[in-house]
Amino acid sequence: xxxxxxxxxxxxxxxxxxxxxxxxxxxxxxxxxxxxxxxxxxxxxxxxxxxxxxxxxxxxxxxxxxxxxxxxxxxxxxxxxxxxxxxxxxxxxxxxxxxxxxxxxxxxxxxxxxxxxxxxxxxxxxxxxxxxxxxxxxxxxxxxxxxxxxxxxxxxxxxxxxxxxxxxxxxxxxxxxxxxxxxxxxxxxxxxxxxxxxxxxxxxxxxxxxxxxxxxxxxxxxxxxxxxxxxxxxxxxxxxxxxxxxxxxxxxxxxxxxxxxxxxxxxxxxxxxxxxxxxxxxxxxxxxxxxxxxxxxxxxxxxxxxxxxxxxxxxxxxxxxxxxxxxxxxxxxxxxxxxxxxxxxxxxxxxxxxxxxxxxxxxxxxx
Amino acid sequence: xxxxxxxxxxxxxxxxxxxxxxxxxxxxxxxxxxxxxxxxxxxxxxxxxxxxxxxxxxxxxxxxxxxxxxxxxxxxxxxxxxxxxxxxxxxxxxxxxxxxxxxxxxxxxxxxxxxxxxxxxxxxxxxxxxxxxxxxxxxxxxxxxxxxxxxxxxxxxxxxxxxxxxxxxxxxxxxxxxxxxxxxxxxxxxxxxxxxxxxxxxxxxxxxxxxxxxxxxxxxxxxxxxxxxxxxxxxxxxxxxxxxxxxxxxxxxxxxxxxxxxxxxxxxxxxxxxxxxxxxxxxxxxxxxxxxxxxxxxxxxxxxxxxxxxxxxxxxxx
Numbered sequence: 001x002x003x004x005x006x007x008x009x010x011x012x013x014x015x016x017x018x019x020x021x022x023x024x025x026x027x028x029x030x031x032x033x034x035x036x037x038x039x040x041x042x043x044x045x046x047x048x049x050x051x052x053x054x055x056x057x058x059x060x061x062x063x064x065x066x067x068x069x070x071x072x073x074x075x076x077x078x079x080x081x082x083x084x085x086x087x088x089x090x091x092x093x094x095x096x097x098x099x100x101x102x103x104x105x106x107x108x109x110x111x112x113x114x115x116x117x118x119x120x121x122x123x124x125x126x127x128x129x130x131x132x133x134x135x136x137x138x139x140x141x142x143x144x145x146x147x148x149x150x151x152x153x154x155x156x157x158x159x160x161x162x163x164x165x166x167x168x169x170x171x172x173x174x175x176x177x178x179x180x181x182x183x184x185x186x187x188x189x190x191x192x193x194x195x196x197x198x199x200x201x202x203x204x205x206x207x208x209x210x211x212x213x214x215x216x217x218x219x220x221x222x223x224x225x226x227x228x229x230x231x232x233x234x235x236x237x238x239x240x241x242x243x244x245x246x247x248x249x250x251x252x253x254x255x256x257x258x259x260x261x262x263x264x265x266x267x268x269x270x271x272x273x274x275x276x277x278x279x280x281x282x283x284x285x286x287x288x289x290x291x292x293x294x295x296x297x298x299x300x301x302x303x304x305x306x307x308x309x310x311x312x313x314x315x316x317x318x319x320x321x322x323x324x325x326x327x328x329x330x331x332x333x334x335x336x337x338x339x340x341x342x343x344x345x346x347x348x349x350x351x352x353x354x355x356x357x358x359x360x361x362x363x364x365x366x367x
Numbered sequence: 368x369x370x371x372x373x374x375x376x377x378x379x380x381x382x383x384x385x386x387x388x389x390x391x392x393x394x395x396x397x398x399x400x401x402x403x404x405x406x407x408x409x410x411x412x413x414x415x416x417x418x419x420x421x422x423x424x425x426x427x428x429x430x431x432x433x434x435x436x437x438x439x440x441x442x443x444x445x446x447x448x449x450x451x452x453x454x455x456x457x458x459x460x461x462x463x464x465x466x467x468x469x470x471x472x473x474x475x476x477x478x479x480x481x482x483x484x485x486x487x488x489x490x491x492x493x494x495x496x497x498x499x500x501x502x503x504x505x506x507x508x509x510x511x512x513x514x515x516x517x518x519x520x521x522x523x524x525x526x527x528x529x530x531x532x533x534x535x536x537x538x539x540x541x542x543x544x545x546x547x548x549x550x551x552x553x554x555x556x557x558x559x560x561x562x563x564x565x566x567x568x569x570x571x572x573x574x575x576x577x578x579x580x581x582x583x584x585x586x587x588x589x590x591x592x593x594x595x596x597x598x599x600x601x602x603x604x605x606x607x608x609x610x611x612x613x614x615x616x617x618x619x620x621x622x623x624x625x626x627x628x629x630x631x632x633x634x635x636x637x638x639x640x641x642x643x644x645x646x647x648x649x650x651x652x653x654x655x656x657x658x659x660x661x662x663x664x665x666x667x668x669x670x671x672x673x674x675x676x677x678x679x680x681x682x683x684x685x
Contacts, residue, residue, distance in 0.1 A: 072578055076578035079583075080474065083466045083469050085466070086462065086467060087474075090463045090464075090550060094550075094551075096505060097490075097498065097547070100501050100505050161402045162402075163402075164401070164402030165405075168399035169403065172396050172399055172400065177404075178403075181406060181407060185406060186668070186672055187410065187668065188409075190604050190668030191664070192607070192608025192635060192660055192664050194638050194639060195413070195608070195657050195661045195664075198638065198642070198657040199413040199416050199417060202417065202654060210650075224409060224413065255392050256395075257394075257396070258391070260395070278492075281492055282492070285497070287494070287610070288610035288614075288635065288638075291643060292643060313494060317496055317499070317614075317615065320499075320500050333504070337500065337504075340497045343494055344497060347494060348492075351489055
């Protein structure tokens with residue numbers, strides 16, 4: 001550490017001269033005034049005001065600290081204000097995302113939106129609704145249903161495969177195969193979602209003819225993304241099960257598979273369930289793989305094994321990018337926002353459930 | 368994570384009588400092994416199908432590929448767009464993420480920081496299509512003026528050549544949306560490692576008279592560097608493969624150096640926009656482009672793993 005020696009103060013005490021505690025607050029207030037003046041000079045705008053005030057604050061506090069407290073304290077104060085500024089700047093887009101979704105999504109969101117589909121809703125309806133001649137119609141029931149079916153299928157495929165593979169890695173796996181699986185699970189976590197979609201599309205194209213699109217193909221694509229997440233999280237949870245439990249089971253003469261199923265899994269089940277819930281939350285919002293595998297439709301499709309199937313993310317995408325009525329896109333955009341809100345609510349709910357599961361069903365520690 | 372834990376092994380068979388060979392045990396162990404192998408098969412299948420389906424595009428007469436000059440002439444502008452958007456995202460997101468992570472781990476009051484960490488985790492879970500919708504509806508109109516200013520005042524730099532897009536739907540905007548998306552990811556990982564810095568190191572630094580920043584520079588940053596780098600690399604991998612945000616925000620077009628006009632495209636966006644309506648050789652071309660993307664993200668992710676060997680607990684899963 002290169003330090004300037006602490007200048008001995010005139011009074012001979014060990015304490016160092018410091019800026020008063022209220023210095024940052026006062027400086028901030030002054031800088032706000034300076035920022036207002038600066039931004040008024042270039043034509044007032046909020047960003048100009050914030051940037052001006054921020055720069056004024058950093059310059060003032062650094063120089064003041066440099067004069068009173070020394071160089072090291074000045075650097076410290078500068079970094080502190082930089083860190084706070086970074087946090088403040090990052091809050092802007094993040095709050096704006098949440099706010100946009102809520103403000104734009106809430107007007108159309110509701111029971112009617114969730115229980116009607118888009119079948120036979122045309123641009124004409126939207127134009128009339130925008131002119132106030134007719135009510136807004138058209139919802140996302142078919143998309144919610146599609147998302148539910150596709151995600152459920154993907155979960156049905158991914159959870160057994162992922163869970164068994166993680167049991168293999170923790171309880172059985174030794175040597176080359178286990179190393180290969182670990183490595184390639186890592187590789188799989190990095191697969192871009194669109195590539196997973198292309199794989200499923202190519203697979204179903206080869207098996208069932210070019211251009212085959214249905215919910216099941218989407219579920220396969222999502223499984224490619226979901227399996228590695230399930231393996232990772234379950235593996236971590238199984239690894240922290242204390243070895244004493246296994247040994248106690250073996251000592252009682254229980255076969256290994258029963259020890260795994262009846263002792264190891266129940267101990268880790270809360271973590272595993274929460275990991276699976278998070279994995280579902282991750283794939284439920286995947287868009288790219290579904291638009292190349294499941295396609296778009298405006299009708300309700302109950303059968304994931306035949307015909308195109310809508311999903312919520314694809315609904316958002318299609319309503320935003322291809323409004324029903326080209327001349328009055330607003331009703332379609334409203335629908336897109338409402339569907340986005342639905343999606344965000346689902347994802348947040350899944351995250352909360354994961355936290356609750358992890359907390360409520362955690363193994364009781366008696367020690 | 369490599370398998371190094373030997374402590375979960377079956378106790379060595381010390382007794383002279385071998386354990387009974389039970390059918391349940393055999394079936395169960397084979398079932399788990401089968402699941403593991405299935406994962407390998409699926410991954411091999413991904414690579415095989417992509418290769419198989421892209422061969423026609425790679426071997427086709429160059430004149431038949433879109434653009435008429437062969438596959439590589441078709442794909443390189445897309446690669447450029449992909450890398451450029453991801454680079455913009457990284458340049459914007461990395462310093463901010465570092466700041467937020469430090470704020471949460473070392474600056475914010477402890478009670479506040481826990482809640483903030485939770486909020487960041489939730490933001491990382493917001494689906495990309497929502498970010499895309501936000502980018503096209505809120506961000507693009509709001510940054511239009513900034514790109515106009517860049518084109519007016521810095522137009523001599525090739526990257527900011529005018530005329531600026533009137534809609535704001537440019538590669539710069541797409542890069543910003545990507546930055547917002549990867550911000551929570553990098554922050555979550557960085558915060559996690561920063562919090563793990565041994566308290567003794569930090570207290571020792573403070574006891575020697577270090578200021579808070581000196582303490583962070585001497586203990587937190589060196590300790591957290593591998594985690595931070597891996598977080599950035601994982602964010603890069605996400606930004607490279609991200610589809611919807613770019614497909615929705617960017618108004619795509621041919622190659623241009625300028626980041627503030629409409630134009631350029633990324634591999635993932637090109638696939639998402641064209642694949643649903645494609646047929647014949649065009650499908651093969653798009654799948655081949657997907658293969659290129661796969662290889663790029665694979666390289667980035669493997670490099671990230673190599674960096675993380677010190678902190679193996681961090682997977683790219685979430």
